[in-house]
Structure formats: C-alpha cells, structure tokens
Amino acid sequence: MKLLAFPLAAALAVAFAPKAQAQFGVKAGVNAAEISGSDGQSSSYKTFYHVGVFYQIKLVGPLSIQPEIQYSLQGGNLKDAYSDYDTKLHYFALPVLAKVTLGPVFVEAGPQFGVLVNATQNGKVQVTGTNGNPSTGQADNQTATDQYKRADFSLAAGAGLKFGSLTLGGRFVAGLNDINDAKTLTGTNDPRLQNRVFQAYAAIQFGK
Incomplete structure (x- = not known):
C-alpha cells in the first residue's frame, strides 16, 4: 500500500490546488486480459470487467x-x-494518467499501480508430488493468492x-513486473508472468 501513497498524494495535491478545475466521474467496462509468460507455455485472453471512479483535474490548455x-x-x-487452467486475479488498481483533449x-x-x-485457479494444474516429481491435479476455483x-x-x-x-474509451495496460510468486509449484507457474489487459469502457462525468 505504501507504493500507492505517492501517486495518490500527488493527485490530491493537484486537485486541491487553488483554481483547480475538476470533474468527478464513474466508469465501467470490459477487460480482455491475459497473463503473458514464457518457457514453452501458451496464454490466451479471457473476458472480465472493471468498475471505478476518477477525478479529472484540468491543468493548462488541453492538458x-x-x-x-x-x-x-x-x-x-x-x-x-x-x-491448462484459467486464473482470475482481483485487483484494486490506481492509474494516474496525463490526458490531452482536443x-x-x-x-x-x-x-x-495495482x-x-x-486470486483463484480453475482447471488442470501442475503440482509437486510427494516424491518431488511434478504431477497434475484438478483445481475448482482454488485459492491461489499466495502464488502471485x-x-x-x-x-x-x-x-x-x-x-x-x-x-467512451479504450485502453491498453501492460504489466512491467513479474507477478509470479510461486514457491512450491513447478511448470506453468515457474516463468516470468506479466499482466496484459485491453479495456473498453463507458464513463459519466459530473461537474464543469
């Protein structure tokens, strides 16, 4: 949470600066998301959603x-x-975006910052057996938060x-860091994993 403190504090400082013009809004939309990886595995997109609130603060001209x-x-x-399994990752995300309107x-x-x-998994997953060799098992919405x-x-x-x-807007969100934190699994969860999300959304703004 400390990682979110600086961008949030900066945004609030601008918002409450003298003569700042701002609009509050609500938004919701569709996520087409994947977890990209490597080492012989394949990934594919799944459809999810996002909802949120935002605060647009006018600075200079169109910025x-x-x-x-x-x-x-x-x-x-x-x-x-x-x-072969599906993963669902539930995030609280804080984008801080520069916006130019013409x-x-x-x-x-x-x-x-998210x-x-x-996190949950559903499908055929690979685990380490009692003899140390990998084996497969079936996961049914199994909790996997500690693996990320x-x-x-x-x-x-x-x-x-x-x-x-x-x-009406669209956005691409590219993860920069490795979100894999598996300590006891082998196989699919071992490589470097990063989030990739395409978002389409509608938003309503209030105020002038």
Whole structure:
C-alpha cells in the first residue's frame, strides 16, 4: 500500500490546488486480459470487467491529470504440456494518467499501480508430488493468492471520445513486473508472468 501513497498524494495535491478545475466521474467496462509468460507455455485472453471512479483535474490548455481507483478483474488462461487452467486475479488498481483533449477526442497515458486482493485457479494444474516429481491435479476455483505478488506495476495508454458528460474509451495496460510468486509449484507457474489487459469502457462525468 505504501507504493500507492505517492501517486495518490500527488493527485490530491493537484486537485486541491487553488483554481483547480475538476470533474468527478464513474466508469465501467470490459477487460480482455491475459497473463503473458514464457518457457514453452501458451496464454490466451479471457473476458472480465472493471468498475471505478476518477477525478479529472484540468491543468493548462488541453492538458489534465486523471487519477482513478478501479476494481479490476484480470487473469487469463495458461497452458503447457501438463497444465491448462484459467486464473482470475482481483485487483484494486490506481492509474494516474496525463490526458490531452482536443475537441471531443482525447489521448491518455501514465503509470498504473495495482494491489492484488484475491486470486483463484480453475482447471488442470501442475503440482509437486510427494516424491518431488511434478504431477497434475484438478483445481475448482482454488485459492491461489499466495502464488502471485501483491504489487503490480503497469503502463497504461488509451484514447476515446467525449460527448457531453458521456465518455467512451479504450485502453491498453501492460504489466512491467513479474507477478509470479510461486514457491512450491513447478511448470506453468515457474516463468516470468506479466499482466496484459485491453479495456473498453463507458464513463459519466459530473461537474464543469
């Protein structure tokens, strides 16, 4: 949580600066997410969702800054010769984006910081047997939070259109750090794993 403190404090400082013009908003949308990896495994996208609130703070001309708080369900399917399972990763995410608006069109980019609150797996997973050799087992929404790092660092970039108080947009979020924290498993969970998310969303803004 300390990792989220600095960007949130910076955004709040700008928001409450003298003569700052800001708009509060709510948003919701679809996530097309995967967990990319390596070492002979394949990954594929799964469809999830995200919901959140944001605060757009106008700075100079078309430039503004937009901190957000999202509940974002991510994950994907991971498959290799021994495993084939879906992973769901539940995050609280904090994007802090620089935004440029020209007429109805806007572009945005910036860092995103996420905190994992829960993870589950469903399907055929690979585990270490009692003799030390790998074996497979069936997971049915099995808790797997301890196999993933709690912190996720990403870069987000997107664009969209604004029609009055309604905003329609799309965004790509690319994870930068390895989220794999498996200590006792072998196989699919061993490689470096990173989040990849395409987001499509609608938002409603309040205020001028």
